[in-house]
Amino acid sequence: MFPSFSYEMPTRVEFGRGVVRNVGHEVSALGSRVLILSDEGVRKAGLLDIVTGHLVEASVLYELFLDIEPNPKDHNVHRAAEAAGAFEADCLLAVGGGSPIDCAKGVAIVAAAGGRIRDYEGRFVPAVTPLPVIAIPTTAGTASELTFGAVITDTAEHFKFTVKSPALAPKVALADPEMTATMPRNLTAFTGMDALTHAIEAYTCRVATPFSDAPALVAMDLIGRFLRRAWQDGRDMEAREGMLLGSLLAGMAFSHSDVAAVHCLAEALGAMYDAPHGACNAIALPAVMAYSMEACVDRYADVARCLGLSFATTEEGARAAVREVQQMARDLELPSIAVFGVREEDFEIIAAKAEANLSNPDNPRVLTRADYVALLRILTGTV
Ligand SMILES: [Fe+2]
Numbered sequence: 001m002f003p004s005f006s007y008e009m010p011t012r013v014e015f016g017r018g019v020v021r022n023v024g025h026e027v028s029a030l031g032s033r034v035l036i037l038s039d040e041g042v043r044k045a046g047l048l049d050i051v052t053g054h055l056v057e058a059s060v061l062y063e064l065f066l067d068i069e070p071n072p073k074d075h076n077v078h079r080a081a082e083a084a085g086a087f088e089a090d091c092l093l094a095v096g097g098g099s100p101i102d103c104a105k106g107v108a109i110v111a112a113a114g115g116r117i118r119d120y121e122g123r124f125v126p127a128v129t130p131l132p133v134i135a136i137p138t139t140a141g142t143a144s145e146l147t148f149g150a151v152i153t154d155t156a157e158h159f160k161f162t163v164k165s166p167a168l169a170p171k172v173a174l175a176d177p178e179m180t181a182t183m184p185r186n187l188t189a190f191t192g193m194d195a196l197t198h199a200i201e202a203y204t205c206r207v208a209t210p211f212s213d214a215p216a217l218v219a220m221d222l223i224g225r226f227l228r229r230a231w232q233d234g235r236d237m238e239a240r241e242g243m244l245l246g247s248l249l250a251g252m253a254f255s256h257s258d259v260a261a262v263h264c265l266a267e268a269l270g271a272m273y274d275a276p277h278g279a280c281n282a283i284a285l286p287a288v289m290a291y292s293m294e295a296c297v298d299r300y301a302d303v304a305r306c307l308g309l310s311f312a313t314t315e316e317g318a319r320a321a322v323r324e325v326q327q328m329a330r331d332l333e334l335p336s337i338a339v340f341g342v343r344e345e346d347f348e349i350i351a352a353k354a355e356a357n358l359s360n361p362d363n364p365r366v367l368t369r370a371d372y373v374a375l376l377r378i379l380t381g382t383v
Helices: 019-030 040-044 047-057 074-087 098-113 185-204 210-232 237-255 261-273 277-295 297-306 314-331 344-356 369-380
Strands: 012-015 033-037 061-065 091-096 133-137 149-154 159-164 172-175
Touching: 012 019, 012 237, 019 047, 019 091, 019 133, 019 172, 033 047, 033 074, 033 098, 040 047, 040 091, 047 061, 047 091, 061 074, 074 098, 074 149, 091 098, 098 133, 098 149, 098 159, 149 261, 159 261, 172 237, 185 210, 185 237, 185 261, 185 277, 185 297, 185 314, 210 237, 210 297, 210 314, 261 277, 261 344, 261 369, 277 297, 277 314, 277 369, 297 314, 344 369
Parallel strands: 012 172, 033 061, 033 091, 091 133, 133 172
Antiparallel strands: 149 159
């Protein structure tokens, strides 16, 4: 029996080299005063100049807000919402990786409806229409440019929470592979492993549907073929295109399915140590897959097939998938968990945060707090 589901994809995606040149036209269609949300890294890479140049050509009035941290914080959202109010912005333009785009979604609701961003935790139906968001991704990983949700850090509790509503999905995503070409190697690796994790978790979690399976399978194939190439040579535009497509498809997949225990653990680690999201995923992915394998051997074998591996039995395929993601993290020179300074006395609290994550029940094998402590012992070698 096939599962029941509903499918909605509110974001219009414009994909291709050079589509960023349409930003003036796209903004003008939605508003007349745009607040640009971005960060210093994007500015230093010269990407903001490209965007603002097109806005000036189209005579669009804009203001910049660049004070957005990695793992975007609740206070980033609140200050940006104040800036949007002071500028009387009627449209938001997010330029960057997941942090500015997630922050923009938070600003969209707080600037329109007031309150604190934590007031909107979980899935919600807004009483007031949020400000429209246009997103220009500069990484190939989060797919926040087309998903419904944003992950924000509650700085008082060191806890990452999700706000989720189709009303928060960007109206337009200008997905231009050329805007991802300046990413340094480590960012290519972090964000690429995040995209791979989205595809694998969307495909193997308990709420997968045929409409999430289809993009997840193509995403795994693309990421398997192009992530190492994009890391090896950032100017390999075919690889950059393949990775941006892979991340978009993985985003379509998990926004109509879910992520699972890899993200639960990665978000708990990211909130505790302010560690890069993709690196946390890459660290957790093989260990969580090995731990969950007994609950979805067939689907893990499909993952192996998409990653181009050959095997004789489904059990062999599932094990090969785990080995391959581990090898990929090694090839991309991802750090081990040791670099984040994870302390044994924090294990219980990290495990409690992971268990409290709304995606935890969707892992193929439902993990308890004790399971997460066991995983942390495996990852840190404190078994
Ligand atoms: Fe992610």
